[in-house]
Amino acid sequence: MKRKLISVVIITFFVITISSAQKSDVNDTEASYFNEDGKILGIGMVELDLEQNYFGKDIIIYNVKGKTKVVIRVTVSDVTTKMGGKLYSLNNQPNPFLPRYFGNNPDYFRLIFDCVRVTSQFYEVVIDQTTNETGFIKKSDSLFKFKTVMQYVDEWTSLGLSFDRSQNPLKLEPSDHAKDVYYDNHERNKIESAEKIEMKGDWMKIKTQNKLEGWIRWKRDNTIVIQIYFAC
Incomplete structure (x- = not known):
């Protein structure tokens, strides 16, 4: 009985470890392909x-x-x-x-x-x-x-964009204080692709690959925080 209990504990440990590793791999892999456009160096x-x-x-x-x-x-x-x-x-x-x-x-x-x-x-x-x-x-x-920086972002995001949902959550309104748009696979979709709908100040209304609409920041302080696609 004691041996069976030890076996169950060991198996459970490995299942949890593998599951956690797989989840980490998903986020790590997604993150490795995400490159925000970066700091704005000029006018x-x-x-x-x-x-x-x-x-x-x-x-x-x-x-x-x-x-x-x-x-x-x-x-x-x-x-x-x-x-x-x-x-x-x-x-x-x-x-x-x-x-x-x-x-x-x-x-x-x-x-x-x-x-x-x-x-x-x-x-x-x-x-x-x-x-x-x-x-x-x-x-x-x-x-x-x-x-202008806004014209540049507006032009190139017509080809699509990606954003890091863990750092730049999808919002119901263009405000840091607005509620997040949430869905079931939120944790497994750290990096998301989207299409632009409109821009308003430092915010951009988008539709995600999961067909959800909301607002994200395209700029925070002096940095463009989304990834821009420069070719189809």
Whole structure:
């Protein structure tokens, strides 16, 4: 009888342990794929205008003296970056060119900078997010366009978004004090995908993958706290 009791206790322990590990794995796996858009470093964004013909052209960022500092070129099979006298191709790592978003795939090329200052002739932009090094883009360069932070988020979330429900719960109203929208699998869906319905201040009304509607924060303090999809 004593041996049977010990066996039951051992089996129960392993079942609970495995169950807890599986639940942890789900959340850990989801979290590992979630990357919030991050801290806002400037007054807006300067991004490559995808409606313009940039293919095969030199995309140029200048230094403070107006000399060429970075040259990016997109071809059929590669995206090259010339910086600091060195040429980096698509597969060269590490690449010191680290703007807010650099989608260096020729088929889905994207280029977005934090803009820290606007002068009469230039946008000053962050070209290295780790050091805050900046460069300059000519305002007359038709390959680029300026967006406010809200315009940037509104534009790119048209492709969808993800949010961390444990840190950014779905609310009935656009307020931190509003009640949460709750459902049965709440604990097993830490990271959720959603589509945008509308924006209001720092809040965004969304519809989740589970067809629930509510409000989440897209921005908290000076950080964009949702993950944005830059390609379908």
